[in-house]
Amino acid sequence: MTLASQIKHAAEDAFKRLYPDIHIDCTMITVNQTKPEFKGDYTIVLFPFLKLLKQKPDAIGKQLGDFLLDKTDLFSAYEIVSGFLNLTIRDTCWGAFILNHFTDTRFGDKCKADCRVMVEYSSPNTNKPLHFGHLRNIFLGAAMAEILKANGKQVVKANLINDRGIHICKSMVAWERYGTGDTPERIGVKGDHLVGDYYVKFNDVYKQEIAKLAADGMDEKTAEKEASIMKEAQNMLRKWEAGDTDVKSLWQMMNSWVYKGFDVTYKKLGVSFDKVYYESDTYLLGKKIVEDGVRKGVLYKKEDGSVWVDLKDEGHDEKLLLRGDGTSVYMTQDLGTAKLKYDEFKLNQSVYVIADEQNYHMNVLKIVLKKLGEPCAHGIYHLSYGMVELPSGRMKSREGNVVDADDMVEEMINLAKEQTEQAGKTEGFSKDELVKLYETIGLGALKFYLLRVDPKKKMIFDPKESIDLHGFTATFIQYAHARICSILRKENVPLVPDATKFQSFTQSAPLLPLETKIILALEEYPLILADAGAEFNPSSICNYAFQLAQMFNTFYDAHSISKAESEEKKQLRLMIIIMTASILRHSMHLMGIRMPEKM
RNA sequence: GGUCCGGUAGCUCAGCUGGAUAGAGCACCAGCCUUCUAAGCUGGGGGUCAUUGGUUCGAAUCCAAUCCGGGUCACCA
Numbered sequence: 001m002t003l004a005s006q007i008k009h010a011a012e013d014a015f016k017r018l019y020p021d022i023h024i025d026c027t028m029i030t031v032n033q034t035k036p037e038f039k040g041d042y043t044i045v046l047f048p049f050l051k052l053l054k055q056k057p058d059a060i061g062k063q064l065g066d067f068l069l070d071k072t073d074l075f076s077a078y079e080i081v082s083g084f085l086n087l088t089i090r091d092t093c094w095g096a097f098i099l100n101h102f103t104d105t106r107f108g109d110k111c112k113a114d115c116r117v118m119v120e121y122s123s124p125n126t127n128k129p130l131h132f133g134h135l136r137n138i139f140l141g142a143a144m145a146e147i148l149k150a151n152g153k154q155v156v157k158a159n160l161i162n163d164r165g166i167h168i169c170k171s172m173v174a175w176e177r178y179g180t181g182d183t184p185e186r187i188g189v190k191g192d193h194l195v196g197d198y199y200v201k202f203n204d205v206y207k208q209e210i211a212k213l214a215a216d217g218m219d220e221k222t223a224e225k226e227a228s229i230m231k232e233a234q235n236m237l238r239k240w241e242a243g244d245t246d247v248k249s250l251w252q253m254m255n256s257w258v259y260k261g262f263d264v265t266y267k268k269l270g271v272s273f274d275k276v277y278y279e280s281d282t283y284l285l286g287k288k289i290v291e292d293g294v295r296k297g298v299l300y301k302k303e304d305g306s307v308w309v310d311l312k313d314e315g316h317d318e319k320l321l322l323r324g325d326g327t328s329v330y331m332t333q334d335l336g337t338a339k340l341k342y343d344e345f346k347l348n349q350s351v352y353v354i355a356d357e358q359n360y361h362m363n364v365l366k367i368v369l370k371k372l373g374e375p376c377a378h379g380i381y382h383l384s385y386g387m388v389e390l391p392s393g394r395m396k397s398r399e400g401n402v403v404d405a406d407d408m409v410e411e412m413i414n415l416a417k418e419q420t421e422q423a424g425k426t427e428g429f430s431k432d433e434l435v436k437l438y439e440t441i442g443l444g445a446l447k448f449y450l451l452r453v454d455p456k457k458k459m460i461f462d463p464k465e466s467i468d469l470h471g472f473t474a475t476f477i478q479y480a481h482a483r484i485c486s487i488l489r490k491e492n493v494p495l496v497p498d499a500t501k502f503q504s505f506t507q508s509a510p511l512l513p514l515e516t517k518i519i520l521a522l523e524e525y526p527l528i529l530a531d532a533g534a535e536f537n538p539s540s541i542c543n544y545a546f547q548l549a550q551m552f553n554t555f556y557d558a559h560s561i562s563k564a565e566s567e568e569k570k571q572l573r574l575m576i577i578i579m580t581a582s583i584l585r586h587s588m589h590l591m592g593i594r595m596p597e598k599m
Numbered sequence: 600g601g602u603c604c605g606g607u608a609g610c611u612c613a614g615c616u617g618g619a620u621a622g623a624g625c626a627c628c629a630g631c632c633u634u635c636u637a638a639g640c641u642g643g644g645g646g647u648c649a650u651u652g653g654u655u656c657g658a659a660u661c662c663a664a665u666c667c668g669g670g671u672c673a674c675c676a
Contacts, residue, residue, distance in 0.1 A: 027616095035619060045618055047656060083656085084619060125676075165676065279676095306674065315602080316672080323674045330676050359603065360671050386604085387670085423638060441638090453612065457605070458669075470638060471624040472612080479638050487635050543613060546623085557631090557640045599638080 002527050003074075003520075004031045007042050007087065010074065014067040015049075022052055033520070039079055040086030041520060047083050057083040094519045095507025095572070101522075102575040103499045105582050108526040110152035118156040118341055119145045121353035122266075122273070126258045127167040128196035130265055132403035132461060133355070133388040133395055136450045139592065140385055141353040142271045143451055143538040146590040148351075151533035156345055159273040160337060163255050164280040169236040171195045172250055173229060174202035184257050190264065190406070191257025196397065203398040205229050241327065265406055270443070270592055275345075277337060283328050285336030290321045293372050314367050316360075321368070334365050335372075342376030349379040351536070356384040356456065383536050386458030388450075403463050412467060413442035419469055425599065437596055441475055444593040448474035451591050452542040472546055474593050477584055480549035484581040485597040487561050493574055495581065495597070505571045514555045518576055521548050525583050529590075538591060545587040552580050 001009075008029050015024040028048050034040035044064065046057040053060055058080055065078035065085055077088040101107055121141020124130060130138075145157045175182075175198045184191040206229050213223035224230070239247040266272065290307050293299035299309050299321060307322035321332055341350055352362060362382035369377035387394065395402040416438040420426060426434060449467045453459055469475040488495060511519075521544075528544045531537075561577060564570035585595045 030618070032618075038619080043619085047618070050656075082619070162676070167676075304674090317601095320674055325674085327674085329674065333676095355670095356604070357670055358676090361676090363603090384604090389669095419638070425636080425638080457612085459611090468611095468625070473624085473638090475638060476624090479636080483636055483639085490635065539613090543623090550623085553639055554641090556635075557637095560635065562635045599636085 003089070003523050004042060004527070006074065007031050007044070010068055010072050011044055011064065014064055014071070017071075018063055018067060019053060024049065024052065034086045038081055038084075038086050039077075039088065041089045041516065042087050044085040044087065045083070046080075046085055061085040089516075089520075091511045091516075092507050094511055094516060095505075097523060098519055098572065098575045098579065099502065099505055099507075102579040102582075103497055103501070104579075105496055105586065107522075107579070107583065108529040108586065109150050110530075112154065113152040115153050115348045116156070116345055117148050117153045117349040117351060118158050118275075118345060118347050119148065119351045119353065120158040120160055120341075121145075122271075123160045123162065123354070124262065125162045125165075125167050126195070126255050127171045127199045128397040129190070129192035129261060130405040131395055131397065132405060132408055135269075135405050135408065135446070136385060136388050136459075137353050137355070138266075138269060138271055139447050139450050140383065140455055140538065143447075143591050144351065144353065144383060144536060146592070147529070147533050147538060147541070150529055150586075150590060153349075153533075156275055156347075157273045158275045158277065158341070160277040160279065160282075162279050164240065164251075164283065166233060166237050167199070168195075168251065168255070169233045169240065170202040171199040172247075172254055173232045173236055174198040174205065175254065176250070177205075177229070177232075184260070190261045191259075192261030192265070193404075193406075195254050195258050195261075199398065200400045202229060202233070265409075268406075268409055268443075277340070279333055279337075282337045282340055283333040285340055286328055286332035286334065287322065287326075287336070289335050289339060289372060289374070290332060293321075296372070298371050298373075309368050309371065311364065311367060316364065316367075319364055319368070331361070331365065331368070334361075335368060335374075338365065338369060338376050338380065339374055342374075342379070347376070347379055349381060350376065351381045351383050353383045353385070355387050356458075357387065358382075359384055381536070383455065385455040389458060389460050391460060391462050403461065409443065409446065412446045413438050415466055416441035416445065416469065416475075420599075428598070437599060440594045440596050441469070441478065441599065444474035444478060444588070445469055447591055447593050448477075448542060451538045452546075454539050455537060474588065474591075477545050477549040477588060478593075478595055478599060480552045481581055481584050481595045482597060482599040483556060484552065484577045487577060488574075488581075489597075491562060491574065493578070495578070497578065502571045502575060505568070505575070507568075507572070509566065509568055511572075512559065514551070514558055515572065515576065518548075518551050518555060518580060521551055522576075522579050522583060525587075529587075541587050541590060545584055548580060549584060552577065 008026050008031050011029050012024065012026050030045040032043045032045070034043045046060050049060055050057060061080035065080065068087065069075050069078060074089060074093060075087050076090040079086045119141050122134065122138045124134060145155045149155045178201060179198065182194065184194050206227055209227035209229055210220065210223045213226060214220055218226065236247055240251060290299060294301055294307055299307050301307050304324040305326065306320060306324040308318045308320055310318050312318070319331065320329060323329060338350065341347060354362060359382070366377055366380050369380070389395070390401065390403070392401065420438065420441070429437065445467050452472065485495065525544070528540060532540045559573070561570065561573040564573055588595055
């Protein structure tokens with residue numbers, strides 16, 4: 001139990017004893033950290049009790065403070081300032097805390113529970129390479145998977161690849177027309193990029209054809225339908241659905257190029273999946289569910305054979321679930337995949353990391369599954385995130401105005417190299433170590449940049465401004481960590497010492513404010529971790545880790561660790577920095593960010 | 600138009616389950632390296648928390664309305 005909630009319970013208990021006739025429960029008690037300008041560590045707000053107890057704040061505070069001081073061994077002092085009861089935690093409590101936990105590398109982790117959660121993320125289309133927007137999705141999903149694991153869930157990381165449909169047919173048609181037999185190997189272009197280039201090519205040609213038809217007097221709407229390259233693409237889709245062997249083998253070949261490309265990118269990013277679904281495998285499954293729904297009378301068929309669901313009770317319109325020709329739409333396959341996931345893994349929860357432009361779709365998905373009585377419905381959680389935009393607006397792959405993921409990663413690593421060299425910090429590293437270090441710093445900065453913001457907020461990225469390596473960044477946190485490691489190296493103390501280390505430590509000298517401040521922050525970590533899991537929000541961990549690193553830097557500047565005033569202080573500070581480093585590593589590991597021991 | 604989300608310092612963002620004088624980073628200004636890594640630290644300037652009204656002992660936070668920006672409402676995915 002965290003200290004804050006211990007205090008809450010102690011206060012609840014105190015009220016019970018002091019005012020047996022009046023009911024005050026935990027939910028009415030607010031415990032905050034005391035503002036730095038006042039003396040104390042935690043604060044109980046007294047205002048809510050004035051009416052109930054019919055007393056002045058000072059009187060309540062005094063009784064409560066006296067009781068807590070007297071009947072518990074948590075506090076050494078209290079002070080009442082205009083309606084706030086500021087409590088000071090005993091130094092011996094802090095001392096005991098740090099001694100008990102400083103070797104615990106899994107501080108904050110919860111025990112494994114019997115709760116299975118799937119996190120689906122990345123989920124790319126196979127007609128183009130990954131761009132900056134996908135990176136936000138991927139890092140969010142990967143981070144959430146780790147955060148949920150730390151919170152005791154059994155996590156399945158899933159990727160649902162949208163490998164079929166008109167989009168890939170567009171690339172296929174363009175490649176057939178203009179590709180002249182190019183392959184990734186032959187021209188030395190990464191497979192996903194090559195296929196993406198033809199997707200852009202398709203749209204260029206398409207636009208030209210429309211313009212030409214329009215110039216010949218056709219109206220624009222008709223021209224969009226009549227353009228020959230679009231007709232070819234649609235024709236190819238029909239052939240694909242009919243199982244045409246030539247089309248299928250072309251499709252397989254081009255998709256395999258893309259997968260190879262994706263694998264390279266995923267590997268570089270340091271992300272992986274436990275389960276990969278392909279829509280070409282799952283798109284038929286939804287049909288059965290829909291047909292069952294019609295039989296049950298939950299869904300209805302129109303004269304043309306199309307199937308619909310009525311959502312007017314939920315404040316929406318009616319929604320198509322199956323086309324008149326019996327082919328499935330986006331929603332159909334999602335219904336099937338949701339059920340498949342649930343049946344395959346007996347999931348308690350299924351998290352979808354999908355941009356907020358699909359809020360409506362995800363909402364409807366859940367409602368329809370509920371209507372159909374599918375048990376998978378209630379575990380669905382849409383982790384909706386805002387899209388990454390350029391200053392010029394949204395990224396559109398078909399217009400080619402995207403910040404490519406591979407390019408971005410490379411740029412970040414180069415930036416890390418540049419700045420490391422500029423700072424003259426390359427000494428004492430081998431060539432291989434430097435390569436690894438630049439990757440650690442560059443990728444770390446990129447991940448942190450995308451994870452430090454509340455997921456639901458959209459973000460604008462200006463490619464002209466490079467991502468910073470100063471201030472609120474992964475680099476800052478890595479640097480604090482490296483500094484700690486450096487101290488420990490000099491002191492010949494391992495990063496994670498044996499638990500018997502400092503057994504002889506006794507807390508007798510009063511703690512300095514900065515010592516208390518860091519220990520208090522360390523103690524808070526499990527709460528932050530639990531919150532991030534409950535709220536599906538990795539950014540709170542980024543904020544926390546940054547603040548902790550900042551506290552360490554301030555401490556480092558103000559007090560010496562190696563040359564502490566006494567052996568006791570030295571031991572205390574070593575324990576503090578060992579645990580600080582450990583939590584920084586733990587928290588950044590959740591974000592998929594590596595922590596160097598030297599930089 | 601219906602609906603959902605956002606609007607906090609010049610810029611990027613915390614804070615939003617109501618609590619003390621609204622916080623960081625970047626940028627700007629002034630300091631700090633014979634002492635554990637200056638990718639750092641200290642200090643400074645900079646705010647009508649979009650607007651108005653309401654609830655409350657107390658509102659950036661909750662409620663309502665308005666303004667601004669965006670998403671979405673397809674036999675696209």
